[in-house]
Amino acid sequence: MAKKYAMIHDNNLCIGCQACSIACRAENKIPNEVYRIQVWIQGPNQHADGSLNYDFHRQSCVHCENPPCVKVCPTKASYINQDGIVLIDKKKCVGCLYCVEACPYKARYVDPVTQAPDKCTFCYESRLSRGEQPACVTVCPTDALIFGDLNNPSDKISQVISRKITYQQKEHLGTRPKMFIVPNTQGGKIR
Amino acid sequence: MNQLWGSMDQYHQIAWHWEIAVYLFLAGLSAGAAISAVVVKKISHHSESNGLVKAGAVIAPIAIAAGLLLLIFDLTRPLNFWRLLVHYNFTSVMSVGVLALFIYFPLTLLLFAATFHEKFSSGMFACFKPIAGLAKSLGKVIDALVLLFGVIIGAYTGFLLSAMNSHSLLNTPVLPILFLASGLSSGICANIIVGMVWFHQDLNINEVASLDHTDKIIIYIELLLLFALFVGMFYQGQEAAATAAQALTHSAWAGVFWIGAVGVGLLLPLVLNFAFSSSFKSSPSKFIMFNATLVILGVLSLRFYILYAGQMFS
Ligand code: SF4
Ligand code: SF4
Numbered sequence: 001m002a003k004k005y006a007m008i009h010d011n012n013l014c015i016g017c018q019a020c021s022i023a024c025r026a027e028n029k030i031p032n033e034v035y036r037i038q039v040w041i042q043g044p045n046q047h048a049d050g051s052l053n054y055d056f057h058r059q060s061c062v063h064c065e066n067p068p069c070v071k072v073c074p075t076k077a078s079y080i081n082q083d084g085i086v087l088i089d090k091k092k093c094v095g096c097l098y099c100v101e102a103c104p105y106k107a108r109y110v111d112p113v114t115q116a117p118d119k120c121t122f123c124y125e126s127r128l129s130r131g132e133q134p135a136c137v138t139v140c141p142t143d144a145l146i147f148g149d150l151n152n153p154s155d156k157i158s159q160v161i162s163r164k165i166t167y168q169q170k171e172h173l174g175t176r177p178k179m180f181i182v183p184n185t186q187g188g189k190i191r
Numbered sequence: 192m193n194q195l196w197g198s199m200d201q202y203h204q205i206a207w208h209w210e211i212a213v214y215l216f217l218a219g220l221s222a223g224a225a226i227s228a229v230v231v232k233k234i235s236h237h238s239e240s241n242g243l244v245k246a247g248a249v250i251a252p253i254a255i256a257a258g259l260l261l262l263i264f265d266l267t268r269p270l271n272f273w274r275l276l277v278h279y280n281f282t283s284v285m286s287v288g289v290l291a292l293f294i295y296f297p298l299t300l301l302l303f304a305a306t307f308h309e310k311f312s313s314g315m316f317a318c319f320k321p322i323a324g325l326a327k328s329l330g331k332v333i334d335a336l337v338l339l340f341g342v343i344i345g346a347y348t349g350f351l352l353s354a355m356n357s358h359s360l361l362n363t364p365v366l367p368i369l370f371l372a373s374g375l376s377s378g379i380c381a382n383i384i385v386g387m388v389w390f391h392q393d394l395n396i397n398e399v400a401s402l403d404h405t406d407k408i409i410i411y412i413e414l415l416l417l418f419a420l421f422v423g424m425f426y427q428g429q430e431a432a433a434t435a436a437q438a439l440t441h442s443a444w445a446g447v448f449w450i451g452a453v454g455v456g457l458l459l460p461l462v463l464n465f466a467f468s469s470s471f472k473s474s475p476s477k478f479i480m481f482n483a484t485l486v487i488l489g490v491l492s493l494r495f496y497i498l499y500a501g502q503m504f505s
Contacts (some may be wrong), residue, residue: 016195016196019195022353033198033201034201035197035198036199038196038199039196040196041194041196043197052480059202068355071282072282072284072285072354073283074278074279074280074282074285074286075274075275075278075280077274092271092274092278094266094268094271094275095266095267096272096284096285101205101206101357101358102354102355103357104356106202114268114270115268116353144246
């Protein structure tokens with residue numbers, strides 16, 4: 001059965017340390033000036049009771065189930081595979097950058113080496129094919145990232161998603177991201 | 192600024208630059224020139240020996256060819272460009288546009304061949320004589336197809352941008368109609384200018400004046416469409432309203448919009464027409480040509496503004 005790979009980013013556990021970003025760069029040999037992921041630290045926000053906290057925004061491809069980048073690509077170089085991961089077939093890419101502009105999440109950059117767009121692939125070609133978890137997930141010191149197959153009810157991600165309240169970014173656009181965010185109540189504090 | 196998480200340059204870059212703005216302009220102008228040439232041919236007495244028709248038949252293929260070259264060279268992987276012709280994706284406006292251009296470009300060449308068929312009867316280009324003869328005999332069919340595909344090309348340049356829901360200035364149903372209208376306007380003006388410069392002996396000044404008058408009506412429609420675009424955004428919720436406010440007031444692009452697209456391109460031609468309509472009779476051709484130049488500059492500014500401001504402000 002086809003998989004439905006997804007990820008959870010738990011804002012209560014994230015501390016904005018960028019370990020995920022560094023691991024991604026090392027694993028996927030990302031050129032210096034571009035990023036597949038960053039974690040943006042926003043705030044501090046003040047609560048009604050006067051206490052402060054930070055928000056952590058994972059800036060990366062959210063692997064839309066209904067991806068605008070795939071819809072607009074004229075050559076089908078951008079595609080969604082049987083496991084729900086959005087990938088780029090560089091051989092077919094003409095570099096029109098329609099996908100870069102059409103992505104509402106600003107997830108794509110132009111690779112300075114290949115001149116084709118690139119982005120997070122959930123480490124599909126590398127670690128996933130070897131049966132390993134994506135690099136960012138393995139290195140996260142607080143286990144704020146959970147990765148797995150939503151079609152498998154016994155997978156950890158299915159269980160956490162059933163239990164915790166999550167949201168997806170820009171849901172109103174109908175892109176149906178497979179990146180689920182646990183909203184922040186106390187982000188940055190270790191409890 | 193140097194954040195803990197690294198450089199944010201890639202999030203502020205825009206993907207489509209001046210080449211695309213000029214392409215959008217040229218494609219609209221080509222379609223507008225072709226459409227207005229065919230319409231003039233239908234309603235005027237001298238049909239294809241008419242200078243305005245000849246102007247349109249020259250402009251349409253040249254403008255679209257120049258635009259397509261720009262488009263190809265703006266690809267980051269231009270050597271792969273042929274793949275656009277082999278792989279198709281029918282949910283992609285770009286891909287559908289490639290198909291439409293595949294039909295439109297040869298059609299403009301046929302329009303040219305039919306209009307200038309006498310030129311092919313002898314000399315250097317005599318080898319094209321059979322094609323020109325065929326184009327001439329199929330004139331009516333070609334005209335109808337040019338009209339249809341002219342509208343498709345003119346509108347597609349708008350759909351290309353409006354298909355992206357990542358940018359609220361672009362993601363509006365007004366855009367294709369605005370682009371079609373302004374493309375038509377620029378095409379009419381290009382026909383007037385080229386007609387007056389190159390084909391003045393085949394021109395009927397009354398026809399030029401009535402085409403110029405049609406253009407003024409289109410300008411009023413464009414003003415209404417721009418008004419509808421921004422008022423529409425204002426009521427589309429906070430995000431779109433904020434984008435509209437930014438796009439109308441921030442950065443140099445707001446200046447390009449107000450001064451270039453609206454001031455020079457739409458209001459000035461209307462005001463000049465109104466103010467000088469009495470002295471207009473003394474040297475009508477210079478006056479109309481000056482006005483036409485203003486309109487074309489305005490349409491070019493509008494393409495630049497929509498493309499850049501559209502990408503900058505999400
Ligand atoms: S986040 Fe952007 S790049 Fe990723 S699937 Fe969605 S539209 Fe495509
Ligand atoms: S840049 Fe490449 S992957 Fe992106 S839309 Fe164009 S052809 Fe497709």
